[in-house]
Amino acid sequence: MHIISATFVESIDVRQAPGPSTRIDLSGVMFSVAAPSPPPVTLAPHLVVLVRCRPAEPGFAALEVIFRDEAGEQVAKSVMPFQVEPGKFGYRLVKGELTYESYGTIEAHCSIDGGPVTVVPLTLLPPAG
Secondary structure, three states: OEEEEEEEEOEEEEEEEOOOEEEEEEEOOEOEEEOOOOOOEEEOOEEEEEEEOOOOOOOEEEEEEEEEOOOOOEEEEEEEEEEOOOOOEEEEEEEOOEEEOOOEEEEEEEEEOOOOOEEEEEEEEOOOO
16 A cells, blocks of 8 residues: 555545546645744644555555654654555545644655655745735
8 A cells, every 4th residue: 555645735525426436626735824823833734645555455554644843853643544445545634733833844754554755744834914
């Protein structure tokens, strides 16, 4: 099983399409966000991780997401077991509670069963306006 994509989003919607086939609609894909107030500030963004399970794979795994600040320090962590039918695709929604002590970037380091890591940044910008 492996990660094909990971990104922070405002919302996700799953719908059926002819085939039968499934569509995953992501909206508000983001790599930065304006702070609601000056730091420190805590945000709870949604991280969507899309996964593929090859036909010969068992379909059971654990998704680990470690959130790290710019110094490489862990600021949050999520570990969740999940199942994807062999030969299919699936997704997991990870909601981390991230505290930014200053403006800057926190990275989500995503891996399945300790495999390759996919890194997704989310940068906190000064308040808009």
